[in-house]
Amino acid sequence: MSKDRTDIAGMADEYVLGLLEAAEARQVEAELDRDPDLKAAIAASRDRFLPLDDTADPAVVGDDLWSRIDAALPVQGAASAATRRPTANDNSPGGQRWRATALAALAAAVLLAVALSFNLMRAVEPLVVAVLVNEAGEIQATVEDFGNERAAVRLLADFTVPEDKTIEVWTLPSPERGPVSLGLIEDARSVRLEGHAASGSGLPLPRDSQLYELTLEPAGGSPTGRPTGVILAKGLARITR
Amino acid sequence: MVTGSAPDDLTTALAACAQGDRTALRSIFDREAGRLVTIAERIVRRRDLAEEVVQDSFIRIWTQAHQYRPDRGSARGWIYAIVRNRALNLLRDGRREYTVEDVEGLRERDQVDHVMAAWHRLDRTSRLHDCLGALDDTKRRGILMAYIGGYSHGEIAGRLRIPLGTTKSWIRRGLSALRECMA
Structure with missing residues (x-):
């Protein structure tokens, strides 16, 4: 992190162990994507402690846990619009839904255009x-x-x-x-x-x-x-x- | 580094998840879910909450699979970190405190036993075992309590009966010695 880069490894360890305060942990997460050193230090720390996870006896897990996960999985990539806003008459997963998505996207584009011109016209x-x-x-x-x-x-x-x-x-x-x-x-x-x-x-x-x-x-x-x-x-x- | 059997399978499975292959996620589930539930339960201390953590984590593994980079640590470390983070966040939301209050007294001893059992079961040929073994008892205990049981600095200080500031600096020094030893 920018304040003391010298102890990136120490901060990474404390993050991996869950010892950082909530606000510090959030800040580490926010920095991750643009700080490759921090990211590498955290990856190294995870792999250092991983053998401790191998000491856990696997619990017996019922099939219902998988069913709950499977039911909640979003469509990969296409995620948001399609899954979040199913229309009331959405009975054919192919055509109707994509048409609804396209219309929603069009509406969003119009809204954004309006919002953008509003932004550009504002004095401040x-x-x-x-x-x-x-x-x-x-x-x-x-x-x-x-x-x-x-x-x-x-x-x-x-x-x-x-x-x-x-x-x-x-x-x-x-x-x-x-x-x-x-x-x-x-x-x-x-x-x-x-x-x-x-x-x-x-x-x-x-x-x-x-x-x-x-x-x-x-x-x-x-x-x-x-x-x-x-x-x-x-x-x-x-x-x- | 040794991280269990065939880590490449998990890397491949994550790549398939990113392409929308549900059977790949299922294969990760079949292979790791049992152990992940145990790891989450060591932290949140209730089986139902642990399953909730694992459920949320698999959805996250699915939606974030495309972000995994093999040059940034093992796939297994990446998957386990998602589960540990979800479990720790649940603690930070305070759910362990009030959901477990009533059984806390009963299970506290079990919990400390979990932490020490993990240490005794740690692969003796691993570098981590050698290096943790080289630390003095208090530092080792503090680090294990944090990693295995999700204890905070304050909880560790209370249970080891040492001042908070001392606890923090001992753990920091312990971690630093561990990094040096394992480098």
């Missing part, structure tokens, strides 16, 4: 834009950060939020400062967040590769001021140019 430009993806790598949302704790969050997938929960938007301005809340998304709809009163002291201007994420928190927001719930989506920002 975001400083950075982050595309947030879920664990399966599917695009879930974008965050445009205008600095001064003003941000626009656009949801690009349906989120199911239980009644006693809310989606909270976080960013990680620096490892020292830790994750900072940018605000809550009520009703799982795209929102503009304007200056989040609670954080008071203000944030540094967003920088390239800054981490943004959405988590599921108790209604009213995280009780600790740090992310506590599951991560719905995360991604690294890019500077607009």
